[in-house]
Amino acid sequence: MNKYLFLIAFPLFAVYACSSYTSEQKAMLERGSEVYITHCVSCHGTNGDGMQGAYPSLIKPEIAQLHTERAVKLIRDGSGFEGGMKPISLTDQELIEVVNYIQNTWGNRAEFIADISNK
Numbered sequence: 001m002n003k004y005l006f007l008i009a010f011p012l013f014a015v016y017a018c019s020s021y022t023s024e025q026k027a028m029l030e031r032g033s034e035v036y037i038t039h040c041v042s043c044h045g046t047n048g049d050g051m052q053g054a055y056p057s058l059i060k061p062e063i064a065q066l067h068t069e070r071a072v073k074l075i076r077d078g079s080g081f082e083g084g085m086k087p088i089s090l091t092d093q094e095l096i097e098v099v100n101y102i103q104n105t106w107g108n109r110a111e112f113i114a115d116i117s118n119k
């Protein structure tokens, strides 16, 4: 009996562990969403899908997996060309919050970052 309980409980736990956030992470995402609404929504949209031909969608695996450094640089320094992103003045904490937000919203998933001092 115990063996069967384990066989059922373990996969359920694994699914739960992957799909849910801790309360700390939820609070982080809530703060990130406020930063996003204030500073990013005008170009990238409420659904993160941007505006075709002008502003890129943020809904894609690269955003979550590869581009933490690129995202931090773009937000902090801008793209450096006309029509690109302009530098946005945020505190390090706000930057961490908004990057975690875009990397963990709209189906994007990534590990949470806590530090950008090396980015």
Ligand code: HEC
Residues within 6 Å of the ligand: 035, 036, 039, 040, 041, 042, 043, 044, 054, 055, 056, 057, 058, 063, 067, 070, 071, 074, 075, 079, 083, 084, 085, 086, 088, 098, 099, 102
């Ligand atoms: C004035 C419009 C504008 C605002 C406001 C803006 N962006 Fe952008 N964003 C752009 C444009 C244009 C690009 C593409 C430029 C480039 O690739 O250099 C871009 C690119 C990006 C990318 C890279 C996308 C990719 O394909 O790798 C990320 C991540 C991003 N923005 C996040 C943000 C976040 C987070 C905020 C708010 C803190 C923000 N942007 C605010 C216009 C904007």
